[in-house]
Amino acid sequence: MERKRALEGIKVIDFSWVVVGPMTINYLADHGATVIKVENHAHPDNSRVIGPYRKGTTPTIDSSGFYVHQNSSKLSVSLDLSKPKGKEIAFKLIKWADVMAESMVPGAMKRLGLDYDSVVKVKPDIIYYSTCMHGQYGPRASSPGYGQLVCALGGIYHLGGWPGRGPAPPEGAYVDYIAPRFGAIAILAALDYRRRTGKGQYIDVSQVETAIYLLAPTIMDYLVNSRVMNPNGNRSPYATPHGSFRCKGDDRWCAIAVSSNEEWKAFCKVIGEPSWTREPKFATLLNRKKNEDELEELVEKWTVNYSPEEVMTLMQAAGVPASVVESNKDLFEDPQLKHRGHFRHFEHPAVGKYTHDSRAFRLPKTPDNQFRAPLMGEHNEYVCKNILGMSDDEISELLAEGVITTEADLPPEWR
Amino acid sequence: MHKDRKNEDLLSPYRVLDLTDAKGGLCVRILADLGADVIKIERPGGDEARRVGPFYKDIPHPEKSLYWFILNANKRGITLDIETEEGREIFRRLVKDADFVIESFSPGYMENLGLGYEALSKINPRIIMTTISPFGETGPKAHYKVTDLISWASGGAMYCQGDPDRPPLQLSFPQAYLHAGCEAAIGSLIAHYHRELTGEGQRVDVSIQESVIGILMDTQEMWDLQGFNFRRSGHAWTFLRPDGGHIRQAYCFPCKDGWVAFWTLGGTYTTSVKHLQECVRWADEEGMAPEWLKNFDWVHDYRTETLTQQQIDKVEGALINFLMTKTKKELYDEAFKKRMIIAPVSNAKDIWESDQLQARDFWVKVEHPELRETLTYCGPFAKMSETPMRIRCRAPLIGEHNQEIYEKELGFSKGELIMLKEAGII
Numbered sequence: 151m152e153r154k155r156a157l158e159g160i161k162v163i164d165f166s167w168v169v170v171g172p173m174t175i176n177y178l179a180d181h182g183a184t185v186i187k188v189e190n191h192a193h194p195d196n197s198r199v200i201g202p203y204r205k206g207t208t209p210t211i212d213s214s215g216f217y218v219h220q221n222s223s224k225l226s227v228s229l230d231l232s233k234p235k236g237k238e239i240a241f242k243l244i245k246w247a248d249v250m251a252e253s254m255v256p257g258a259m260k261r262l263g264l265d266y267d268s269v270v271k272v273k274p275d276i277i278y279y280s281t282c283m284h285g286q287y288g289p290r291a292s293s294p295g296y297g298q299l300v301c302a303l304g305g306i307y308h309l310g311g312w313p314g315r316g317p318a319p320p321e322g323a324y325v326d327y328i329a330p331r332f333g334a335i336a337i338l339a340a341l342d343y344r345r346r347t348g349k350g351q352y353i354d355v356s357q358v359e360t361a362i363y364l365l366a367p368t369i370m371d372y373l374v375n376s377r378v379m380n381p382n383g384n385r386s387p388y389a390t391p392h393g394s395f396r397c398k399g400d401d402r403w404c405a406i407a408v409s410s411n412e413e414w415k416a417f418c419k420v421i422g423e424p425s426w427t428r429e430p431k432f433a434t435l436l437n438r439k440k441n442e443d444e445l446e447e448l449v450e451k452w453t454v455n456y457s458p459e460e461v462m463t464l465m466q467a468a469g470v471p472a473s474v475v476e477s478n479k480d481l482f483e484d485p486q487l488k489h490r491g492h493f494r495h496f497e498h499p500a501v502g503k504y505t506h507d508s509r510a511f512r513l514p515k516t517p518d519n520q521f522r523a524p525l526m527g528e529h530n531e532y533v534c535k536n537i538l539g540m541s542d543d544e545i546s547e548l549l550a551e552g553v554i555t556t557e558a559d560l561p562p563e564w565r
Numbered sequence: 566m567h568k569d570r571k572n573e574d575l576l577s578p579y580r581v582l583d584l585t586d587a588k589g590g591l592c593v594r595i596l597a598d599l600g601a602d603v604i605k606i607e608r609p610g611g612d613e614a615r616r617v618g619p620f621y622k623d624i625p626h627p628e629k630s631l632y633w634f635i636l637n638a639n640k641r642g643i644t645l646d647i648e649t650e651e652g653r654e655i656f657r658r659l660v661k662d663a664d665f666v667i668e669s670f671s672p673g674y675m676e677n678l679g680l681g682y683e684a685l686s687k688i689n690p691r692i693i694m695t696t697i698s699p700f701g702e703t704g705p706k707a708h709y710k711v712t713d714l715i716s717w718a719s720g721g722a723m724y725c726q727g728d729p730d731r732p733p734l735q736l737s738f739p740q741a742y743l744h745a746g747c748e749a750a751i752g753s754l755i756a757h758y759h760r761e762l763t764g765e766g767q768r769v770d771v772s773i774q775e776s777v778i779g780i781l782m783d784t785q786e787m788w789d790l791q792g793f794n795f796r797r798s799g800h801a802w803t804f805l806r807p808d809g810g811h812i813r814q815a816y817c818f819p820c821k822d823g824w825v826a827f828w829t830l831g832g833t834y835t836t837s838v839k840h841l842q843e844c845v846r847w848a849d850e851e852g853m854a855p856e857w858l859k860n861f862d863w864v865h866d867y868r869t870e871t872l873t874q875q876q877i878d879k880v881e882g883a884l885i886n887f888l889m890t891k892t893k894k895e896l897y898d899e900a901f902k903k904r905m906i907i908a909p910v911s912n913a914k915d916i917w918e919s920d921q922l923q924a925r926d927f928w929v930k931v932e933h934p935e936l937r938e939t940l941t942y943c944g945p946f947a948k949m950s951e952t953p954m955r956i957r958c959r960a961p962l963i964g965e966h967n968q969e970i971y972e973k974e975l976g977f978s979k980g981e982l983i984m985l986k987e988a989g990i991i
Contacts, residue, residue, distance in 0.1 A: 215786030219786055316817055351950045370941075481785070490704060
């Protein structure tokens with residue numbers, strides 16, 4: 151059987167918005183699933199109204215760099231689900247779909263009549279994916295989700311920082327990029343289960359729980375040993391030097407990690423075996439840990455004379471783990487990423503030429519087919535005609551009645 | 566035999582041969598949680614990962630690593646030295662009936678042993694071989710050595726993390742390998758879907774560097790569309806002003822007994838404006854709202870587009886003064902009542918004490934007969950209505966399932982097993 155795309159034939163209707171839901175579905179969309187994203191001009195996806203926008207341009211509802219990042223390879227329809235005909239169309243698409251995704255606060259989909267219990271009546275084998283901050287039930291479930299709250303509750307913020315200072319966490323709503331991976335995993339497994347048994351199911355992903363799942367060893371350390379892990383900068387309990395060291399240039403750094411005596415010897419050779427490396431206080435791992443402050447200062451006295459690329463290359467040649475602390479600019483210029491074809495280039499009517507990430511895996515027999523993110527409602531006609539079998543007249547009627555929304559329905563500041 | 570387990574769990578009928586280490590090892594725990602029949606293959610004497618702490622009651626022992634317990638729950642374990650010819654032959658026999666081989670050796674290692682994808686697919690054309698490596702199987706950096714810290718740096722995440730006046734940072738519980746594990750699981754399952762429809766397996770080549778890049782939220786677009794190379798910003802959002810300058814607005818604040826996440830966006834962020842108004846009301850009730858804060862117009866006078874850093878510092882200073890009089894719990898409980906956007910920066914203890922997690926039955930008890938104890942584990946990463954995920958068994962002891970697999974499945978006699986053991990093959 152000639153199948154070009156691994157997930158060809160899988161159909162997804164995506165009611166989710168902002169990051170977690172859309173990023174989950176990206177994994178499916180990028181590998182050939184047909185994904186219809188349901189939007190509404192009157193209530194634009196939040197990611198459309200947040201930048202970054204191209205410098206020097208006036209933001210439009212279609213020109214957000216944030217939106218295109220989360221929504222590759224999808225089709226967009228724009229429907230007013232509060233209108234009976236809008237809901238009718240939604241149900242037709244649900245019947246068409248294999249997978250349905252939503253990310254609203256628990257209860258919201260029920261109020262729209264689009265909850266699992268309602269949907270499963272018309273589509274018994276639907277794989278229905280819900281994701282929100284706390285999951286679908288529990289005393290806190292009704293709290294609206296915000297990425298920073300998920301990160302705080304999920305234990306992430308506590309674990310990043312320097313002793314005695316506040317949290318210094320990864321940029322952005324970090325768990326917003328963890329939860330989608332687990333969502334995609336659950337959906338893919340459910341698809342296989344359904345293929346074997348004919349049974350769909352309901353998937354409830356709590357974003358806080360996915361963060362905690364990743365941090366499990368620290369939780370178990372508390373439960374078994376009553377120990378709470380606290381942040382310790384870049385230090386490792388069993389390796390030193392271990393951190394990021396300032397190099398030549400404006401805010402340029404190289405990360406170095408020396409974990410064994412072998413690596414320590416190699417490291418010393420690279421830096422020219424200065425006399426301080428032979429002092430007893432640096433001779434063993436235990437001693438180096440005791441004198442770590444001083445050690446780190448001495449290492450940096452060497453690294454500041456070199457570019458991070460030079461440090462990385464010299465260290466790696468000697469078998470010492472090291473890497474440029476790559477900024478976004480560095481990523482774009484990284485020869486390894488060029489080799490991987492990591493950055494794809496798309497042409498978008500509102501954003502212009504933009505760069506988009508690949509996913510982290512390559513399937514050589516069934517490569518992905520990423521394409522640019524959609525304009526809002528870009529595929530109304532295509533979906534209505536080709537998937538729902540409507541006539542031109544029917545489509546015009548839906549437009550006239552406002553069931554299919556248009557730019558005229560945008561909030562005033564976006565028209 | 567796994568093929569007899571059919572449909573109890575999501576991936577019951579499938580067997581996974583696990584040759585991973587910490588780099589992406591989470592991938593296989595995920596597949597195991599999904600119900601696959603996972604065989605962890607360790608070298609004779611036990612895997613190096615057993616030396617990684619934390620340890621049960623701080624006893625550093627290969628059968629007491631909590632890290633090992635978690636990474637390898639839901640798996641069976643055998644010992645096998647694939648660097649010996651007999652070991653490779655046994656491995657090939659296992660591949661015949663396997664569905665996945667997941668490994669994280671250096672690029673080329675498996676090929677040099679004659680166990681690369683080409684060789685394995687000749688034995689079993691359906692096999693999916695997932696390889697997890699620092700930068701991918703090929704390319705100028707393919708043979709670079711890494712640790713989690715190094716991978717975090719290579720993926721752009723480190724440069725964007727940390728206080729502006731300190732070096733770039735990682736999380737103290739390293740993350741890069743975990744991200745690779747997740748991406749590897751997704752890639753494997755995508756290849757699996759295709760394989761089940763066509764019979765065609767393939768190689769899945771996972772890059773840890775790219776897995777880390779996958780967590781970057783909008784900083785790439787800042788560079789791509791604005792030429793702004795994002796720098797670490799502590800616990801504050803950095804916003805670019807149209808005039809090219811930038812401002813920082815914090816999203817974490819200190820309180821009486823720790824820190825809280827706390828939104829401070831005004832302007833068109835309607836729910837945030839309501840939350841700030843609610844907070845000021847509360848502060849005022851306690852006499853902690855200065856006059857200028859009491860009727861502050863968050864909609865018009867706190868818009869990111871027009872704010873100055875001076876204004877921000879003044880407002881945030883006043884908020885901190887109030888928040889420092891309240892504990893994490895007080896703030897969280899009030900926030901829940903009044904729909905404020907606040908949550909405690911939670912440590913392991915806070916997480917354990919979470920009423921929400923208890924109500925979700927998040928915590929799972931797993932028996933450890935060898936410790937004569939039951940340990941509590943984190944629950945599954947998703948709740949599935951038809952096929953709930955569960956922890957069916959604890960991580961294997963060294964060679965725990967040698968007899969089951971070698972004798973019962975592969976037909977070795979007891980005598981042969983002893984020979985193989987003494988020769989260091991298993």
